[in-house]
Amino acid sequence: MKSAVETLNPTRVRLTVEVPFEELKDSLDAAYKKINQQVTVKGFRKGKVPARVIDQRFGRGAVLEEAVNDALPKFYTDAVNEAELNPLGQPEVDITELKDGETLNFTAEVDVRPTIEIPDYSGIEVEVDAVEVTEEDVDKAVEELRERFASTTPVERAAEDGDVVTIDLEAKVDGEVLEDGIANGVSYTIGSGELLDGVDAAVTGLSADQEATFTSELKGGSAAGKEAEVTVKVTQVAKRELPELDDEFAQMASEFDTLEELRADSRKRLENMKQYDQATQAQERVLDKLLELVEVPVPEKLLEDEINTRKHNLEHHQLGQMGLDLEKYLEIQGKTAEEFDTETREAAVKGIKTQFVLDQLVNQEKLNVNQEELTEHLMRRAASSGMSPDQFAQAVVEGGQVPLLVGEVARGKALASVVEKATVKDTNGEIIDLEDEEEDETAEAPAADADEASAEDKAEEKADKAEEKAEEKTEG
Template sequence: MPTTVEQLSPTRVKLTTTVTPEQLKPSITHAYEHIAADVTIPGFRKGKVPPAIIDTRVGKGAVLEHAINDSLDGAYREAVTETKLRPLGRPEADIVTVPDVNTFEGDLVVTFEVDVRPQITVPNYDKLAVTVESSAVTDADVEAELDRLRSRFGTLITVDRPAKSGDFVQIDLEAKIGDEVVDSAENISYELGSGDLLDGLDDALDSLTAGEATTFKSNLLGGDHEGEEAEISVKVNSVKERELPEADDDFAQISSEYDTIAELREGLKSEAAKSKTFAQGNEARNKLVELLLEQAEIPVPEAVIEDEVHRHLEAENRLEDDEHRAEVKEASEKALRTQILFDEIAESEKVTVSQNELTSYLVQASAQYGMDPNEFIKILADNGQIPQMVGEVARSKAISIVLGKAVVTDEDGNAVDLGEFAAVQNDDDDSDIILQAEPQSDEEAAESAGEAIAEANKPAKKAKKSTKKADADAEAEGDAE
């Protein structure tokens, strides 16, 4: 199927492809079968109407039109495969010439315009230098960790005073748009200052005492009126503060595997150090990505960005919010530029993704959505999204490669070793590789999905959990209620 490529812009091409009569023949046969099963003609059972009768009663024009429509998807996929393009958006098809309607002889010539991944020059990322915050753990860091642990074991005490940040309040809420009550709830437990409910709620509650009420305006976050501004009435039923246990040896034994508060502080110091090291890795990664994006010229197709912005705003019911539109557009452009950049790096570094790596990524992703891994992977497979997930893993590994080559120092001038954070796990078993700088076919994607589902179905090893920690979780959960 010969195909020519015309570069319309750095991010858009026109493919002109020719389908010969021989290549169109299966679609002609399918068209007759489909029409035969769909039409009712006296004297013939459905599905048994001969082509000659269809030609007479329905017309060869309808048969040809059906065959052309049936062949467009395959012609497009074959053209993309032949030209090794990387489509980013939906194609627009235009039929240039069609076969003879009476004989079905002659070529079908079709053009497809589609947005594609542009050709870019990747900046040199060998020994890129970035500076990150120090990982030194201070006494204040340890005390902050200790306070967080104590808060999990705290008890809520009702107080007779105005509410302040950190208090837990029992509140009634009512939302009105005009004169209509669109939502309401009673006796909600809310931590003042958490920002977990509605914009403006923290400011409205600050300094209110039990029995007092006020109103404020906010955009609703769910329901039929999601995104719309409403007048919110809030009434405080009670104010409670969290009373923390004493930081002593008894607390250390109740809350951890340690016997003394001194040992617990040392343990928390070690945990804080690990957390800061991980934070350094995240900071270095983000700064390296920003640095490369600044140095690289990466055009992005406007239509693809607009589609993503519209989808996002439609989901939030905020299509008329111009300020938010600008924010979403900027974020979408950056995300696509980042994807293009690290796709290119992944290919140049010949990054591979193993079945184990894909499965691990999918299982972790399913946990983030609170879904069963089998169900999550099946949904992705049914929607043809497994290749996208493979791409995500490959890009993550490409970022790790860049991190491994970077020169990272902290703000005190000390060298930072990100070896563990940036470790790239390559599987030595080539039979387990499912991607190597090339996109998957539909068949390969389906096979990968099946293997991932089978892997997710294997019995998982149960993680051991400290009885004390389990008790603490249950106690904290009871306090929240």
């Protein structure tokens, strides 16, 4: 077999391949054998029809077609390996000549990974947000915790903003009650915005056993997106009462004995969150700077496939789970279809460029992935998917996705190596050493995990007691 490579553009090549006919022998034998199992010829046992009879009865052309279809993938792969190409996607194959007993010639056009030259990136400088936690931030965190321990007390008055009402709902579309349009005993906090648009105005001012009707667009269910006439009946009005912010609250809501200790812990948690956000921000901005330094041609076919995949995942997975279609999503986002297409294309281009550049760095820096790193990544991916590590690992192995996970880890290491050489400053002009922060977090992790476990047990016990108190108060 002889082959030659013609570069059509930086991301596409054409392979021209010449195959001597004798190299088709194995595929021809396999073709005769396959046809033998499929046909019946009088006078011959099944599977024992001679080749010359098959040629006479069914045509030599049918045998050649079967043999070539069988052989092409191997010849194409051999040509790709010989030329040391990195193909992307499936090739477009064209048989240019097939002479029985003489030769098989074909061409194959395919997208390939572009050759990328990565310049010195040690001079990259980026600015990130400073880690600053204000008293207002701490107040907000403590207040959110306080909200979780609020109790409710039934009252004999009209419902007001912030009250918790128990309501029955009935939705009609075109005068007909929907099969899934009835809900009874729903607990709702007025002003939370967690139910239908218009429900807040409808229930405000109503007392127990009073009802009102309003129109609203349904967010989910069998008539999602349609206008419905909704009747809401209040069966109970309850006033929310927040616990006093004192040491007793700290003891009830956490493992701490004083409010001061609780606030200090809240501050530390907020600082850790902001440090994590800062590190993420540094990675994103360093990556953007790196991509600006590198010329990366993008294969058009690969780009179109990536755009279609992103749109499909959004429409059929993410939006589908929320009961939305693309048109409604764009309306909520305040975007036109053209703006959405532009943003999707830009994101796809960046995603492809990022993978090409980081993969090149992996090869250039000879970065490897060990079992421990792969396991840690698998655990994180499992947690984000809502599956157990064992379930996720099984799905990855069965789906043949292990190389993809290895690639993700390797690219993460490549980006980390770039960030390590970059100069990262916060908005106060202070140089941030992200490596030190990661080491500190790693060193503290075992102790923190142990503390968190005991703290959760203690907090859960106190939360149970708090709920008992709230129930007693409600019953009273």
